Amino acid sequence: MGGPEVERLIGLLSRLPGLGPRSARRAALKLLQQPETRMLPLAQALVDAGRAVRICQTCGNLDAQDPCAICGDPHRDRSLICVVEGVGDLWAIERAAAHRGLYHVLGGVLSPLGGVGPEDLNIQALLARLADGAVQEVILALGATVDGAATAHFLADRLGPSGVIVSRVAQGVPIGGALEVLDDGTLSTALRARRPA
Amino acid sequence: MGGPEVERLIGLLSRLPGLGPRSARRAALKLLQQPETRMLPLAQALVDAGRAVRICQTCGNLDAQDPCAICGDPHRDRSLICVVEGVGDLWAIERAAAHRGLYHVLGGVLSPLGGVGPEDLNIQALLARLADGAVQEVILALGATVDGAATAHFLADRLGPSGVIVSRVAQGVPIGGALEVLDDGTLSTALRARRPA
Numbered sequence: 001m002g003g004p005e006v007e008r009l010i011g012l013l014s015r016l017p018g019l020g021p022r023s024a025r026r027a028a029l030k031l032l033q034q035p036e037t038r039m040l041p042l043a044q045a046l047v048d049a050g051r052a053v054r055i056c057q058t059c060g061n062l063d064a065q066d067p068c069a070i071c072g073d074p075h076r077d078r079s080l081i082c083v084v085e086g087v088g089d090l091w092a093i094e095r096a097a098a099h100r101g102l103y104h105v106l107g108g109v110l111s112p113l114g115g116v117g118p119e120d121l122n123i124q125a126l127l128a129r130l131a132d133g134a135v136q137e138v139i140l141a142l143g144a145t146v147d148g149a150a151t152a153h154f155l156a157d158r159l160g161p162s163g164v165i166v167s168r169v170a171q172g173v174p175i176g177g178a179l180e181v182l183d184d185g186t187l188s189t190a191l192r193a194r195r196p197a
Numbered sequence: 198m199g200g201p202e203v204e205r206l207i208g209l210l211s212r213l214p215g216l217g218p219r220s221a222r223r224a225a226l227k228l229l230q231q232p233e234t235r236m237l238p239l240a241q242a243l244v245d246a247g248r249a250v251r252i253c254q255t256c257g258n259l260d261a262q263d264p265c266a267i268c269g270d271p272h273r274d275r276s277l278i279c280v281v282e283g284v285g286d287l288w289a290i291e292r293a294a295a296h297r298g299l300y301h302v303l304g305g306v307l308s309p310l311g312g313v314g315p316e317d318l319n320i321q322a323l324l325a326r327l328a329d330g331a332v333q334e335v336i337l338a339l340g341a342t343v344d345g346a347a348t349a350h351f352l353a354d355r356l357g358p359s360g361v362i363v364s365r366v367a368q369g370v371p372i373g374g375a376l377e378v379l380d381d382g383t384l385s386t387a388l389r390a391r392r393p394a
Contacts, residue, residue: 001288003261005249009242015235016216016224023215028246029285030214032259035247038212043247045206046240049225050232052202062229064200088226091198 006032058129060105060122062087070094070103077101079136081129083155085109085143093141101139104129109142109151118154126155130162137165144171144189203229255326257302257319259284267291267300274298276333278326280352282306282340290338298336301326306339306348315351323352327359334362341368341386 001007006028014024031039055061056068063069070076080101084090090103106121129135138159142148156166172190173179179187198204203225211221228236252258253265260266267273277298281287287300303318326332335356339345353363369387370379379387 001291002246002259003249003266005242005246005261006259009239009246012235012239012242013213016210017227018217018220018224019213019215025288026285027213027215029259029288031243032246032250033284035250038209039243039247042206042209043240043243045202045209046228046236046243049199049202049206049229050236050240052200053229053232062199062203062226064202069200087230088223091222091226094198 002028002032059090059103060087060107060125061090061103078134080139081126081135081137082139082141083126084141085148085151089141099139101137104138106142106151109145109147110154111147114147118158121151123155123158127158127162130159130164135164137167140166140168142168144186199225199229256287256300257284257304257322258287258300275331277336278323278332278334279336279338280323281338282345282348286338296336298334301335303339303348306342306344307351308344311344315355318348320352320355324355324359327356327361332361334364337363337365339365341383 009031010021010024010028013019013027014021016024019027031042052064053062054064054066056063056066056071058067058071061068061070065072077100080099081104082090082093082099082101083104083106084093085106085108087105090105093099093103104122104126106123106126108116108121110116110118110121126138130138138155140152140155142152152168156168159166170193171186172193173182173186182190206228207218207221207225210216210224211218213221216224228239249261250259251261251263253260253263253268255264255268258265258267262269274297277296278301279287279290279296279298280301280303281290282303282305284302287302290296290300301319301323303320303323305313305318307313307315307318323335327335335352337349337352339349349365353365356363367390368383369390370376370383376384
């Protein structure tokens with residue numbers, strides 16, 4: 001419906017995470033009904049953001065400046081680097097204000113089945129950041145998946161010789177989570193990793 | 198995160214139906230990571246669709262042509278007009294291939310509380326389309342809400358003198374719907390409107 005231009009728009013919108021074909025159609029319709037106040041501003045915002053944003057050459061974050069606002073912030077703790085799989089993880093931790101140090105974006109996790117090896121990840125740059133001895137701890141904040149765990153294990157091995165403390169985020173019951181809806185793996189982990197009350 | 202251009206993009210994306218602040222952030226990140234293959238094509242598609250699409254002066258549909266593809270299709274049954282609240286309803290009925298006649302988009306439903314009166318809806322144009330006597334039936338396909346029902350009632354009164362048959366879409370148990378999850382109103386309606394098996 002609406003002609004080829006609209007079908008193309010719906011197709012592109014439906015590839016966004018969170019939008020299926022149905023909601024993409026609704027979104028396109030909403031935009032079409034408000035071309036001046038919604039459609040063109042969104043087009044302009046896409047172009048502006050695409051022009052403004054670059055990859056931080058230090059940590060791999062996406063920002064309007066390079067080094068990014070975090071790497072350039074003199075108030076962050078430079079002795080602490082939090083290693084994440086992707087920029088989305090970094091943004092999530094920042095939103096939670098859960099980390100006062102710097103970051104390092106791996107750009108993925110090791111995946112033998114997916115054909116992702118150590119040379120495909122941003123590991124050399126991480127090792128280089130440890131060279132001057134200023135970093136004292138590297139926190140591995142990778143997903144609690146098989147590949148995430150394997151990657152954390154691999155990195156812990158690689159980082160060992162540098163002498164930094166290597167730590168991993170805790171796994172267990174998520175805050176606000178009811179035990180009865182948790183999967184078996186989380187329950188087992190939470191019980192095994194129990195701590196004094 | 199990501200600078201002011203990214204925050205603005207996230208803000209505009211989060212106003213799309215179906216996308217909340219969280220998914221808008223994920224969508225923006227996805228776009229930023231693929232500027233050439235995703236971001237700029239979407240910006241271009243928005244501009245193209247905004248330029249191409251116009252409102253059909255006959256029925257109120259949105260299409261790349263005016264009269265729209267439906268009004269201009271010689272194979273559609275011109276004796277049958279389906280009245281809908283919005284373009285989204287029209288598209289939904291077309292997707293279902295549930296109607297072989299023409300359409301008329303009201304642009305809303307009567308809403309005393311919302312300050313929407315008959316003069317705010319596309320009703321005069323509907324009456325004008327009945328003037329030459331070619332239309333034999335008007336199907337009111339409005340939502341099963343209080344305002345939708347009131348609007349259907351109002352239109353049935355208004356269309357009465359023109360001599361056309363005025364019908365309403367059936368209400369009842371949706372296809373594939375389990376009875377136990379239906380609301381009371383739908384169950385009552387479905388029982389009252391029962392038909393011989």
